[in-house]
Amino acid sequence: MNNDDYDSGLTEGLDLRVLSAFVDGELPHAQRAAIETQLEQHPQAAARVAAWRAQKKALQALCGAPAREEPAFIVVRPSAPWWRRVGLAACWLAAGAGLALALGPLAPRLTGGAWGGLGGWSGFGAAPASFAQRADVAYAVYTPERRHPVEVAASEEEHLINWLSKRLNRPLSVPSLQEYGYSLVGGRLLPGEAGPAAQFMYENQNGARLTLYVTGISRDETAFRLFRDGNRRTFYWVSDRMGYALSGPISEGKLRSIAIDVCSALGGKPEAWQ
Structure with missing residues (x-):
């Protein structure tokens, strides 16, 4: 079955916009219950909803986002001069290198053997595939x-x-x-x-x-x-x-x-x- 056939099956009795709102938890309780009942009668739509939920969880897992997102606020600050940003980056780089050298001998115990040094992992000296x-x-x-x-x-x-x-x-x-x-x-x-x-x-x-x-x-x-x-x-x-x-x-x-x-x-x- 191609994507067009799949999508046409989804729209049979169900609105894609409503399904999207359902996945995002934006529907009232009564309407949500009605959608759940409809999904039991539309296995293709239920599969698409499951896929959307999985994609959302995957993005949260990759980006470290919480399961329930809080309202986002954008704070605009004046940009620091370039020389200040370069100096700060250099300081953080030096501090990070020093910390890595200081904790190097302790890393295998702290990570259960998973750390193999800078650039290493899992005790095999190579990043995971x-x-x-x-x-x-x-x-x-x-x-x-x-x-x-x-x-x-x-x-x-x-x-x-x-x-x-x-x-x-x-x-x-x-x-x-x-x-x-x-x-x-x-x-x-x-x-x-x-x-x-x-x-x-x-x-x-x-x-x-x-x-x-x-x-x-x-x-x-x-x-x-x-x-x-x-x-x-x-x-x-x-x-x-x-x-x-x-x-x-x-x-x-x-x-x-x-x-x-x-x-x-x-x-x-x-x-x-x-």
């Missing part, structure tokens, strides 16, 4: 969703795999995590760094979730790396020009074990990491 960062953001955005965590549910697994394989132009498979107590919830299509990406979501009996992010990569390597952001961890690797990232809040050791099994199930060579 951009697809790993995208995977982490996608995890933060979609796993809290209760009603619309995925676009296609696990009950349509065959359709899900065929659809995402076609969009990524690569045969995909969904590894089973039942051994670790996680069942497939479903998946969705996401924008990647240089093309489409896929996210598969898993959940255990306690409601904890893991995600597997898959996207095409222009390079190939065998490195296996860890990226941390808060309590979230992402093990990521590249195999046969495909980037994979397994994200979740569980212990590093357990997530690594799952990642090794996932890599093996997908035709990778985790023995190269040992």
Whole structure:
């Protein structure tokens, strides 16, 4: 289905402007309840609303904005002379360099080993791959969703795999995590760094979730790396020009074990990491 068909399905009985106001929380309670009832009868519109909410959360996550925005005020101040701005920038640069040197020996303990020095990360001496960062953001955005965590549910697994394989132009498979107590919830299509990406979501009996992010990569390597952001961890690797990232809040050791099994199930060579 193309975008025109998709949008025409949305407008059937529902006004896009009303849906936008609904997502932004600008409707009265009675009208909001009516829209929720209508969305249950219009799955395409409900999917678009879920996508808008996800985009909003992604922007908030990337920009550090609070969930509920306060009224914004613009304060206009006279611009400082250029020589003052240059001097201030130099002072901050010198202070930052001094602080980095002073805290360098303490950084691994303060960050749990995630800091590898200036320009380093995750103990591997290199910044995390951009697809790993995208995977982490996608995890933060979609796993809290209760009603619309995925676009296609696990009950349509065959359709899900065929659809995402076609969009990524690569045969995909969904590894089973039942051994670790996680069942497939479903998946969705996401924008990647240089093309489409896929996210598969898993959940255990306690409601904890893991995600597997898959996207095409222009390079190939065998490195296996860890990226941390808060309590979230992402093990990521590249195999046969495909980037994979397994994200979740569980212990590093357990997530690594799952990642090794996932890599093996997908035709990778985790023995190269040992």
